[in-house]
Amino acid sequence: MGALMREDAMVPEAEFRSYYGQPVIKAPVWHEPHMPVYLYLGGLSGAASVMAALAGLTGRDRLALTARVTAAVGATIGAGFLTAELGRPERFLNMLRVFKPTSPMSMGSWILTAHSGLTTIAAASAVAAALPAATSKITTTLPAASAITALLPAAGDAAVLATAVTGSLMATYTAVLLADTAVPAWHEAHRELPFLFAGSALASAGAAGMLATPRVEAGPARAVAALGAVMETTAGAVMERRLGLVGEPYQLGRAGRLMRAARVLTAGGGLLATVAGRSRTLTALSGLALTAGSLCVRFGALEAGRLSAADPKYTVVPQRQRLEAGKPASVPAQP
Amino acid sequence: MAERMGFFTDTSICIGCKACEVACKEWNDVPDDGFVFRATSYDNTGSLGANTWRHVAFIEQQRPVRQAGGQSQGQAGSQDQSQEQAGHGQVSSQGQGQDQSQEQAGQGQAGQVSGQGQGQADGPGPDSIERWLMSSDVCKHCTHAACLDVCPTGALFRTEFGTVVVQEDICNGCGYCVPACPYGVIDRRERDGRAWKCTMCYDRQLGGLEPACAKACPTDSIQFGPLDELRLRAEERVERLHEEGRPEARLYGASPDDGVGGDGAFFLLLDEPEVYGLPPDPVVTTRDLPTMWRWAGGAAVSLVGAMAVSFVAESIVEKVTGRAGARGSHRGSVREALRTIDRGQSGHGAVVREALKMVDRGRTGTRGSHRGWGR
Numbered sequence: 001m002g003a004l005m006r007e008d009a010m011v012p013e014a015e016f017r018s019y020y021g022q023p024v025i026k027a028p029v030w031h032e033p034h035m036p037v038y039l040y041l042g043g044l045s046g047a048a049s050v051m052a053a054l055a056g057l058t059g060r061d062r063l064a065l066t067a068r069v070t071a072a073v074g075a076t077i078g079a080g081f082l083t084a085e086l087g088r089p090e091r092f093l094n095m096l097r098v099f100k101p102t103s104p105m106s107m108g109s110w111i112l113t114a115h116s117g118l119t120t121i122a123a124a125s126a127v128a129a130a131l132p133a134a135t136s137k138i139t140t141t142l143p144a145a146s147a148i149t150a151l152l153p154a155a156g157d158a159a160v161l162a163t164a165v166t167g168s169l170m171a172t173y174t175a176v177l178l179a180d181t182a183v184p185a186w187h188e189a190h191r192e193l194p195f196l197f198a199g200s201a202l203a204s205a206g207a208a209g210m211l212a213t214p215r216v217e218a219g220p221a222r223a224v225a226a227l228g229a230v231m232e233t234t235a236g237a238v239m240e241r242r243l244g245l246v247g248e249p250y251q252l253g254r255a256g257r258l259m260r261a262a263r264v265l266t267a268g269g270g271l272l273a274t275v276a277g278r279s280r281t282l283t284a285l286s287g288l289a290l291t292a293g294s295l296c297v298r299f300g301a302l303e304a305g306r307l308s309a310a311d312p313k314y315t316v317v318p319q320r321q322r323l324e325a326g327k328p329a330s331v332p333a334q335p
Numbered sequence: 336m337a338e339r340m341g342f343f344t345d346t347s348i349c350i351g352c353k354a355c356e357v358a359c360k361e362w363n364d365v366p367d368d369g370f371v372f373r374a375t376s377y378d379n380t381g382s383l384g385a386n387t388w389r390h391v392a393f394i395e396q397q398r399p400v401r402q403a404g405g406q407s408q409g410q411a412g413s414q415d416q417s418q419e420q421a422g423h424g425q426v427s428s429q430g431q432g433q434d435q436s437q438e439q440a441g442q443g444q445a446g447q448v449s450g451q452g453q454g455q456a457d458g459p460g461p462d463s464i465e466r467w468l469m470s471s472d473v474c475k476h477c478t479h480a481a482c483l484d485v486c487p488t489g490a491l492f493r494t495e496f497g498t499v500v501v502q503e504d505i506c507n508g509c510g511y512c513v514p515a516c517p518y519g520v521i522d523r524r525e526r527d528g529r530a531w532k533c534t535m536c537y538d539r540q541l542g543g544l545e546p547a548c549a550k551a552c553p554t555d556s557i558q559f560g561p562l563d564e565l566r567l568r569a570e571e572r573v574e575r576l577h578e579e580g581r582p583e584a585r586l587y588g589a590s591p592d593d594g595v596g597g598d599g600a601f602f603l604l605l606d607e608p609e610v611y612g613l614p615p616d617p618v619v620t621t622r623d624l625p626t627m628w629r630w631a632g633g634a635a636v637s638l639v640g641a642m643a644v645s646f647v648a649e650s651i652v653e654k655v656t657g658r659a660g661a662r663g664s665h666r667g668s669v670r671e672a673l674r675t676i677d678r679g680q681s682g683h684g685a686v687v688r689e690a691l692k693m694v695d696r697g698r699t700g701t702r703g704s705h706r707g708w709g710r
Binding site: 016019026046050088100168175177191221228309328334 | 394478484487490506507508511513518519520522530594609611612613616632633641643650
């Protein structure tokens with residue numbers, strides 16, 4: 001905290017001109033809790049699917065089951081939040097009208113579609129394997145389903161390997177989604193945001209693994225949670241240090257409170273994960289702290305973006321400095 | 336493609352009548368935007384948005400009268416002046432020479448339009464005179480349009496006139512174009528859920544007519560035509576204004592080398608762009624998209640790496656502490672047996688499942704095993 005206040009004092013008061021103090025750019029219209037919760041669930045689902053793949057490859061069936069179910073549930077509920085966020089939810093399928101590499105949201109829609117489909121197959125096969133009695137009941141009452149259940153284990157294993165790819169993208173594309181805007185606090189953070197979100201995703205998936213797996217099998221989940229906490233904390237610190245004036249919104253007001261809470265919760269949760277061992281209380285505390293920290297980062301990032309857009313200072317001052325340094329932006333028109 | 340069409344808005348002859356705003360609303364059936372008196376100036380609409388496709392910015396400036404020796408007199412004046420100088424001193428630590436001389440040679444600058452919007456309450460001091468700046472702002476129809484680039488549905492498209500238009504029957508209101516626009520033009524109309532902005536009267540252009548705002552403009556401050564012609568005309572106009580002793584006149588958005596590849600709707604301004612609420616050096620956000628994906632790719636690989644490290648480290652720990660055997664061999668083989676039996680007859684599954692649990696218990700010892708977690 002002390003260090004933070006010192007940093008604040010070191011940022012010189014920026015003088016600039018504006019139109020009656022009005023914003024130059026529009027603030028993001030995305031709502032709470034939809035957008036930040038989607039960011040959290042997408043990250044959770046993405047990292048959990050990678051965890052499921054590795055748990056499967058190393059023969060940790062119980063952790064694999066947890067991770068597969070977490071990945072599927074996260075992706076499905078996340079997609080629900082994303083659809084509810086649309087101004088015209090009934091047109092959500094228009095997202096798949098085009099495949100557009102210049103739009104991170106288009107790429108994200110395709111990634112989410114593939115990822116949620118694959119994680120659902122992976123989770124279905126894992127659940128079927130874990131509940132053989134129920135599965136056999138279905139196949140006896142519905143003989144046609146037996147062909148599907150016979151295929152499920154192989155399909156599930158293939159799907160979970162594929163989700164390792166879609167999952168790692170799921171957990172990081174949302175950083176590009178935010179960065180690819182005119183919002184200075186997001187755009188200028190395009191180096192650190194992916195690592196912030198990847199770390200946050202790792203921490204949240206590790207937390208889910210710790211909370212919903214027998215402790216003896218949750219060892220890797222604890223390690224994932226701790227590493228994720230380290231990555232998230234480091235990326236956040238580097239980001240605020242490098243951005244200077246543009247990064248100020250991450251330290252101010254509600255956004256600042258959320259980001260500081262995230263840092264405390266994540267660092268604390270990560271530390272606890274390393275010492276939790278077989279203690280149920282410590283495991284639960286650590287898992288909950290990491291989950292809360294991961295949520296706080298997403299809410300904080302959205303709020304910082306809003307703040308960054310609402311104050312013309314963050315738009316005008318860096319652009320003015322660029323001009324006065326004789327380095328105007330240039331993206332020439334194609335001849 | 337037909338010739339690229341555009342707007343040249345010459346703010347030096349804008350009289351702030353807002354006929355363009357009205358004509359735009361009438362023709363395009365744009366809903367009202369609240370009828371709010373903003374109490375800052377004669378500006379009613381504030382900014383461009385979903386329901387304001389032409390916005391007349393209105394800036395009331397008080398600038399000091401320069402006495403012999405260039406010193407300003409009067410309280411309001413000197414305050415403005417010092418504010419202005421402080422402002423430029425902070426922002427332009429390097430290379431402000433040109434800026435400075437321009438100001439001194441020209442009209443000087445009114446400083447009351449500060450970041451906090453302060454100073455508006457001050458009336459013109461006894462030795463300051465007023466200047467009104469008026470400018471009809473509009474969508475810039477960028478050469479490199481960020482809204483168009485990031486639209487995930489293809490609702491935004493480039494017309495045969497080189498303009499950027501939203502297809503209202505496609506837009507699903509994702510809202511991504513809104514923060515992507517470097518000018519803060521496009522916005523989501525919350526009561527209908529879709530994104531809206533100026534179409535440069537696409538329908539009128541298809542019918543061979545000029546856009547409603549340009550048609551209604553009584554002073555031809557808004558000029559419509561082929562972009563190349565407009566650019567030439569604008570250059571001539573700026574030169575003429577300079578010759579007439581108005582060196583503060585400058586073009587905004589006319590250069591095809593700027594951060595958005597040039598605007599389809601560009602302006603002649605009489606002060607810095609930010610005074611009109613325009614970004615001084617806008618850049619299309621997708622310029623940095625390849626870099627962004629590279630960093631995200633690095634983060635994705637790091638995520639998988641961190642995950643792999645966690646599993647490998649844990650396996651090593653297990654090997655050292657001798658716990659791996661139980662889980663790795665016994666549990667795996669028992670589970671395999673379980674699957675085999677399940678495929679055959681369901682009754683035996685329960686028995687083996689119990690055996691599996693016993694294997695787990697054996698591995699974990701007695702501590703805590705009675706407390707659940709399915710063990």
